[in-house]
Amino acid sequence: MAPAQAHDVPVVPDSGIVPEKARGGIGIEINGERFRHEGDPQMPLLWYLRDVLRLTGTKYGGARGENGADLVLVNDKPVSAIAQPMAKLDGKRITTVEGLAANDGVLHPLQQAFIDEDAIGCGYCTPGWLIAGVDLLKRKPQPSDADIDRLPNTCRCGCQTRVRAAIKRAAAGRASQA
Template sequence: MAPAQAHGIPAVPESGITPVAVRSGIAVEINGERFVHTGDPQMPLLWYLRDVLWLTGTKYGGGHGENGADLVLVDGKPVSAIGQPMNRLADKRITTVEGLAAKDGTLHPLQQAFIDEDAIGCGYCTPGWLIAGVALLKRKPHPDDGDIDQLPNSCRCGVQTRVRAAIKRAAAGKAGQA
């Protein structure tokens, strides 16, 4: 006899419902820190970064991110932050331009190479170039001009040739050298 019935309490029938954990937010890792987004699940990652976390390095390039200014790394792959709603990013590992440098402030070799080659024009699109360049170097450690020109980033102020030089300098391991 069940214990409840032993005390004259009617037994509660089995519900057949399997309890699931209640999700109170969307957990993401950004630049090595864990955050939980509890707002609109459809909020684009770009607005979460800029307006909630104040990580304003990633830029809005207009439209659907065609010019690459809003690129971030999601699990190591470059993606447009405006095109990624938060509800697609649960438990993803995200790196923004703020996360490229080491914790002690040492710049990523590609950041240093951009400085070495004076590859920053307006600067608005530089974070996107850096993210795309880091991903390219990981995918292809010694890219040529054609590889660089195929990146989704665009530059209207004329530093594209310097961007190429910076990416190739980083690839050659010469960032920070004369």
């Protein structure tokens, strides 16, 4: 058979558009920005946040996230970032502690209440408390002490009492205005 001539091949103009589904990797939204992870799909979200994006607010909270320091919101639900492989997060919306403040820098009322109540010791546990607290206030706008004590978070600096006061201050709408 004679080789195909160039004029036998239909010319399809290259639009430069790659359909989203045809692209590789894992697409996620973090604090309102879109990212695509093309590395190891088993990488825990915590390492992606800290080592790839340098969002270091979220802390290591134990191998299973047992002390709550690694909590983030995934589609508005608190989850342990160490326990979430990137493979499970395609198309998900994630909020970390860095995403709680408004775009103009005004702190979330719960962040402000933590400052007002001096509820921060070394600060290691604080991002996890904030994420868990934001979720709690959404589920229970007036949480009891018991509701707060049921959160998975712990504080080695002994700030639990002030954390409780901060969550209640935010619930009462008494966080000071920046």
